[in-house]
Amino acid sequence: MRDLAHFQPRWMSFALCLVAASLPLLISQHPNFMNLAILVGIYYSVCIGLSLIFGIGGQLSLAQAAFYGIGAYTSALLSTKLGLPVFLSFAAAAVASGVIGWVLAAPILRLRTVYLAMATLAFGEILVTLIRENREITGGSTGIINLPTPTLGAFSFDTPVRYYYLVWTFALLAAWIAHNIIKSRVGAGLRAISDSEIGAASCGVDVVRYKTWMFVLGAIFAGVAGALYVHYLSFISPDSYSANFSILMVMILAIGGRTSLIGAFLGAVIVTTLPVALAGYDAYSPLLFSILFLAAVMFLPDGIAGAARSSLIDTGWSRKWRSGKEFNQ
Amino acid sequence: MRPPTNSAEEQPMSSSTILQFLFSGLTSGALYAFVALGFSVTYSSSGVVNFAQGQFVMLGGLVAASLNTLFDLPVLPSMLLGTAAAALTGLVVGRVFILPILKLGEFRLILVTLGISLFLEAIALLIWGTDPWALPSLLDLEPFRIGGASLSSDSVLIIVMTFTTLAGFTAFVRYTRWGRAMRATSIDRTVASSLGVNVPLTIVLAFVLSAVFGGVAGALLTPLIATGSQVGMLMTLKGFTAAVLGGISSPMGAVIGGFLLGVIEAFAGGFISSAYQNAIGLAILILLLMFRPEGLFTLTTRRA
Numbered sequence: 001m002r003d004l005a006h007f008q009p010r011w012m013s014f015a016l017c018l019v020a021a022s023l024p025l026l027i028s029q030h031p032n033f034m035n036l037a038i039l040v041g042i043y044y045s046v047c048i049g050l051s052l053i054f055g056i057g058g059q060l061s062l063a064q065a066a067f068y069g070i071g072a073y074t075s076a077l078l079s080t081k082l083g084l085p086v087f088l089s090f091a092a093a094a095v096a097s098g099v100i101g102w103v104l105a106a107p108i109l110r111l112r113t114v115y116l117a118m119a120t121l122a123f124g125e126i127l128v129t130l131i132r133e134n135r136e137i138t139g140g141s142t143g144i145i146n147l148p149t150p151t152l153g154a155f156s157f158d159t160p161v162r163y164y165y166l167v168w169t170f171a172l173l174a175a176w177i178a179h180n181i182i183k184s185r186v187g188a189g190l191r192a193i194s195d196s197e198i199g200a201a202s203c204g205v206d207v208v209r210y211k212t213w214m215f216v217l218g219a220i221f222a223g224v225a226g227a228l229y230v231h232y233l234s235f236i237s238p239d240s241y242s243a244n245f246s247i248l249m250v251m252i253l254a255i256g257g258r259t260s261l262i263g264a265f266l267g268a269v270i271v272t273t274l275p276v277a278l279a280g281y282d283a284y285s286p287l288l289f290s291i292l293f294l295a296a297v298m299f300l301p302d303g304i305a306g307a308a309r310s311s312l313i314d315t316g317w318s319r320k321w322r323s324g325k326e327f328n329q
Numbered sequence: 330m331r332p333p334t335n336s337a338e339e340q341p342m343s344s345s346t347i348l349q350f351l352f353s354g355l356t357s358g359a360l361y362a363f364v365a366l367g368f369s370v371t372y373s374s375s376g377v378v379n380f381a382q383g384q385f386v387m388l389g390g391l392v393a394a395s396l397n398t399l400f401d402l403p404v405l406p407s408m409l410l411g412t413a414a415a416a417l418t419g420l421v422v423g424r425v426f427i428l429p430i431l432k433l434g435e436f437r438l439i440l441v442t443l444g445i446s447l448f449l450e451a452i453a454l455l456i457w458g459t460d461p462w463a464l465p466s467l468l469d470l471e472p473f474r475i476g477g478a479s480l481s482s483d484s485v486l487i488i489v490m491t492f493t494t495l496a497g498f499t500a501f502v503r504y505t506r507w508g509r510a511m512r513a514t515s516i517d518r519t520v521a522s523s524l525g526v527n528v529p530l531t532i533v534l535a536f537v538l539s540a541v542f543g544g545v546a547g548a549l550l551t552p553l554i555a556t557g558s559q560v561g562m563l564m565t566l567k568g569f570t571a572a573v574l575g576g577i578s579s580p581m582g583a584v585i586g587g588f589l590l591g592v593i594e595a596f597a598g599g600f601i602s603s604a605y606q607n608a609i610g611l612a613i614l615i616l617l618l619m620f621r622p623e624g625l626f627t628l629t630t631r632r633a
Contacts (some may be wrong), residue, residue, distance in 0.1 A: 058436055107619045114378040114439050118569050119618050122611035125566070129608040243562060247447065254440060286451035294444035297437060298430060 012262060013179070020168045024161045032276070034160040038232060039272045040265075041167035045225035047252050047264040048174045049218030054250065055258030056187060057214055058194030060113065062246040063104070063120035064222050066127045067097040069241030071223025072230040073131065076144050079231070086150035090227050097223025098216050105212040112197070121243050131238040143237030150231055163232050170228060174221045175261050181217075182261075186210060251293045257305030266304050345477025350599040351592060352475075356484040356553065358591020359491040360386070363546030364568025365575065365583035366494065367539035373515035373578050374535035377427060377438050381446035383564025385543025387453060389415040390556030393548040394462035404467045404552075412544035418449070419540020423533040431532070446561060453558035461555035464548075487549040494542065495584050502580070511535060515578075563607070570614040574625060586625075 020041075027033035046064055053059050071093035078089040108119050131138045138144070150157045150166065157163050181187055189210050192200035201207045230236040252271050257263020270292075275285040300307050364382055371379050393411030396402045402410070422445055430441060470482035502508035513521035514531045522528045543564075547556060567590065575586025590610060598606030617625075 060436070060439060108615070111618055111622070113435050114380075115618050115622065117380075117439060117443075118566060119615050121562075122566060122570075122614045125563075126608045126611050126615075129605060133602075133604045247443070250440075250443070251447075283455065286454060287448070290444060290447035290451045294426075294441065294448060297440040297444055298426075301437065 013175075016175075016262070016265065017172060020172060024164055028161050031160060034164060036272055036276060038160065038164050038167050040268045041164070041171045042225050042229045042232075043249070043252060043268040043272060044265055045167075045171045045174050045228075046222045046249055047256075047268055048171070048178045048261060049221030050249050051253055051258055051261065051264050052178055052181060052190065052214040053211070053218050055253050055260075055264070056182060056194060057190040057211060059109070059211060059215075060117040060250070061120045061215065061218070062117050062243065062250065063101075063108075063123055064218065064249045065241045065243065065245035066120075066124040067101060067219040067222035068226035068229075068245065069124075069127060069131065069238070070100055070219075070226070071097045072226035072236055072241070073138060074223070075227035076147050076230050076236045077137070079148050080144055080146070086148055086231055087152065090150070090224060093223045093227035094220045097226075098220040101216045101219025102212065105215045109208070109211045109215060121246070124241070124243055124246055128238050128241055131241070138238070139236075141238060143235065145235050147231050147234045147236065149234070167228050167232070170224060177217075179261060181214075186214075190214060248289075251289055253303070254296045255289075255292050255303055257300075257303030257307075259302055260305050260309075263303045263305030270304075343477070346599070348476050348478035350595045352478055352480045352484060354592035354595030355488055355588060356591070357594065358571075358588035359484075359487045360546050360550050360564075360587070361567050361571040361590050362491045362584040362587025363494070363542045364564055365571035365577075365587045366498070366580055367542040368568055368572040369577055369580050369583040370498075370511075370535045370539045370542070372572075374511055375427065375431065375514075375532045376435070377431075377442065378569070378577075379422075379536075379539065380439065380442040380565055381422060381449060381561075382539065382543060382568055383566070384446050384449040384453075384561035385415040385419060385540045386547035386550070386564045387556060387558060387561040388418055388449065389544030389547030390464075390551040390560075391453060391457050391462055391547070391558065394464045394551050394556060395457065397464050398462065404465055407464065408467065408545075408548035411548040412541060415540045415544025415547065416537050417540075419537045419543075420533065422540070423536025427536060428529055428532065446565065450558065450561055453561075457558045459558060461557035462551070463555040464551040466552045467549075481553070483549070483552045487546070487553070490545065490549060491584060491587070494545070495580060498538075498580055507531070507534060566614070567610060570610060570617070573614065573617050573622065576625070589625075 023037055024034070027037065046068055050061065050064050053061050074096040075086070075089040075093040078084040078092050079086050084092070104123065108116065108123070111119055132141055134140075157166050182190075189200060189205040192203060192205050193207055193210060197207050226241075248271065252267035253264055254267075255270055256265065256267020271289065274288060275282040278285055278288070296303055302309075364386060367382050367385065368378065371377055371382075389408075389411040391411075392414040393404075393407040396410055397404060397407040426441055426445055427438070430437060466481070466483050468482040468486060472479040472481045473485065500508075502512055510521070510526045510531045511534070513524065513526050514528050514535075518528055521531075550556065568587075571587040571590045572583050573586070574590055575582030575584070577583070590613065593613065594606050594610045597609040601609070
């Protein structure tokens with residue numbers, strides 16, 4: 001089934017890969033730009049997971065910061081306290097966030113709409129408290145410093161350019177997996193769930209299983225992204241895992257466009273570069289983000305990507321098709 | 330919320346210590362009750378769970394505190410103007426943001442209220458910065474000594490105000506024209522509209538009322554705990570927990586839920602660990618949503 005609302009031309013994926021691969025040629029001399037490009041890759045990975053459950057499935061999960069933190073702390077602790085090779089601790093981060101996501105999914109995904117949002121928000125805040133208070137394990141508010149750099153045999157990812165390729169390999173892998181899910185029956189099922197859970201269930205969609213596995217996959221992507229980020233900084237502290245991060249991810253998807261992977265990418269670029277572009281006025285960036293977010297949810301339900309798609313690519317026929325139904329309710 | 334009164338943590342558990350926990354629990358409970366009441370009003374009239382509810386507390390407190398600190402306004406006028414500022418914000422939120430998109434469906438509505446919440450927080454951050462602002466005591470009486478525990482006059486005031494507000498609101502809903510319109514809207518918007526109720530106006534009124542509740546709570550709280558620009562989201566979570574605890578569609582339930590949550594948190598903080606006080610309140614929310622989402626005291630079923 002090819003749903004026109006989620007149609008994505010193939011050349012765009014190729015273009016994205018090509019840009020991602022060649023970007024360091026242009027900007028490797030500018031450490032600030034490299035840093036931004038790595039950050040975009042990290043945020044993009046977290047948002048890809050969120051776009052499945054929230055963007056396509058219509059479930060407002062604000063637990064993304066929690067899984068990002070679980071992955072980050074799992075990897076940081078295993079690589080420093082047990083001296084595990086960093087790539088193994090990355091794998092452990094994926095497993096830990098995935099398992100916790102799976103355990104959490106059973107009770108929490110029965111909740112809908114605002115109840116789900118509040119419960120996932122509460123889960124994240126509880127987790128931050130646990131990290132802060134268990135000082136002997138996590139280092140409390142000061143965190144852990146000197147996290148090791150990932151190495152593969154004799155090759156060490158110790159320069160920003162190398163780390164950039166590591167992060168973007170993972171981001172594009174996650175995007176590829178998500179892309180295939182969106183195209184498959186599961187993606188169609190998720191869109192049905194977003195329209196009406198009861199309707200989807202009566203058409204044979206296994207609502208609980210679909211929601212659970214998308215939630216788990218989102219947790220894994222966020223967990224690995226979190227681990228990648230702290231080993232890039234070589235430092236971890238609980239401040240980055242509060243509700244604000246989860247909300248920032250929702251903002252990225254709402255601004256960029258929550259039903260497409262290109263939208264997640266656009267949103268990640270906007271949210272990371274805007275504070276830098278504002279230069280001396282970056283104190284205003286929370287205000288600007290909230291205005292963009294409000295404008296997007298009120299006027300552009302499918303974000304910038306959706307608006308661009310409907311004005312550039314749509315044929316008259318598809319516009320007629322879409323005007324028949326309220327979009328993504 | 331940390332207990333605002335000086336807790337006697339070092340002493341052995343005596344009746345006075347327990348009484349002290351109870352007092353601080355009732356004080357923060359009064360605050361939660363106000364926020365929960367706000368949730369209840371907007372939810373029953375418009376079906377919207379307003380993510381920005383906690384930001385009204387922040388606005389009421391910060392406007393009152395800054396009027397008093399910067400312009401030397403006496404405490405009572407500062408508090409009233411703080412509440413008025415919250416009410417005005419509630420009017421704008423209801424009229425400009427909620428009304429036009431009310432028919433767009435629950436999902437978009439939640440995101441819009443989340444956006445409003447972020448917008449208010451971002452503005453407050455620019456105006457007031459991250460430091461908390463304090464307000465002097467309104468009554469400025471000696472703390473009451475009851476059974477070895479002390480209860481400040483500000484605590485008594487906020488607790489008394491909670492019950493006064495509940496009584497006033499109940500009377501308003503029961504006996505006035507506007508209250509009847511509100512009840513009709515909460516039962517069935519379409520039928521109410523066909524019987525001549527001005528539904529949009531009623532919904533805006535509900536948002537103003539909910540903002541007043543939040544603003545009053547923030548203004549009354551600031552003498553006890555200094556208010557910072559970032560307390561809103563936690564207030565939203567706590568108030569929502571209280572509302573779910575008591576049953577979100579009943580004002581009485583919201584107030585009971587508020588006090589219950591405050592007391593549970595204070596005792597959990599006192600007996601287990603004060604560091605986990607907030608986390609315990611939030612764990613209650615998760616457990617409650619899992620096992621009894623319709624509230625502890627409600628017999629009716631939840632709206633689908």
